[in-house]
Amino acid sequence: MTTPDDSIIIDFDRNWKYCQQYSNDKPEITSDWKELDLPHVTQTSNQQWWYSKQFTRIPTEQEFYLMLENSHILSDLMGTIWLNNTKIFSGSLLELNQPVKLPERLLQNKITEENGCNNTLTICCLTGSLSLHVRLLLTGKVIVASGQVNVNDELSSNNTNKQNENEVLDYTVSMGNDDGRIDLAFNSKTTKYKAPIRSSLSDDNKTKITKENKIEPNEAILVPRLAIVILVVGTRGDVQPFIALGQALRAHGHRVRLATHETFRSFVCGNGLEFYPLGGDPADLISFMVKNAGIIPSMDSIIAGDVGKKRRSLSDILASTWQACIANDDETNLPFIAEAIIANPPSFGHIHCAERLQIPLHMIFTMPWSPTAAFPHPLSNIDNSTGSKKIVNRYSYEIIEMLVTN
Secondary structure, three states: OOOOOOOEEEEOOOOEEEEEEOOOOOOOOOOOOEEEOOOOOOOOOOOEEEEEEEEOOOOOOOOEEEEEEEOOOOOOOEEEEEEOOEEEEEEEOOOOOOOEEEOHHHOOOOOOOOOOOOEEEEEEEOOOOOOEEEEEEEOOOEEEEEEEEEOOOOOOOOOOOOOOOEEEEEEEEEEOOOOOOEEEEEEEEEEOOOOOOOOOOOHHHHHHHHHHHOOOOOOOOOOOOOEEEEEOOOOHHHHHHHHHHHHHHHHOOOEEEEEEEHHHHHHHHOOOOEEEEEOOOHHHHHHHHHHOOOOOOOHHHHHOOHHHHHHHHHHHHHHHHHHHHHOOOOOOOOOOOOOEEEEOHHHOOHHHHHHHHOOOEEEOOOOOOOOOOOOOOOOEEOOOOOOOHHHHHHHHHHHHHHHHHO
């Protein structure tokens, strides 16, 4: 079997469990099984070695294959492979020149609440330990989403027939497993239905209204003192810039509460700001970010079941963001109701809290996050897109935002 260029190969060596036994009966996985990373090299060869690994299979059209790569010179290694308690291979593991297909009918899609995994792979080695590298091969790119968006008339180059034609972008979102960026393929086309006109104002009227509403620089502006909550999810490096921002707001008379992880309480309070704890563990977040270069989990991380674990963490974070906006101070019991929210995108609950309280929300991040036609979203790859570069750049932000929030 030749490996297509757009296939994904996943390192499957980590987080296996193993045991030894002399019986030919397939054992149940218990707490007695020990953890290890492959390859497992040992001199003992007079007993059976059993290995098991749980993984997640997301619903895709891609086919899954198991690949074994020899890392040590062996005379032979006989074994049997099971997928979800069904035998799929028996014979020499060293002579596996072709990947073993994981049958579609045996793969489970439902993710368990316990560990985020839904499939179990078991390998029994009859004549030695599993001193091989294990890889998972997914054929083709994983399609995450597809659809179309109507192009804003102001960005469209098709301005002559707005009443008769409308420019539409078809898009396909796929993910690889390399640099963490999401592949966005836009295809521009024109449809023949009447597009809505966004404004009936003439350019002269627009200019007149703009001039009437313009505030002169020397005009005094009365800024009310607000109760502002800053929602920050991340590491110390994410929190620190908001400390300076909070101090500046406080110097202008605002009440500032910085809501972040409990581990940063002394850091926040020591800089003169109010603190409120958010859910989530920074250590877990760092571990997740190490595995995932982008904001969408890599295939390695998805297969390992990290998504299910991340969901539970996000649930805690979402619940705590609402309390951060309305709860009394957890040390002084001083009442607090947010009148404005400043947040970084990974705090997620920001927009929902702002909508519920009907207050302003200002998003701040360490990379470009507001839509612009000047360049695409930093986490997107638009190399395979067609159409106006400005339009593709602008709408890459909309698609990434859709993926993150949904």
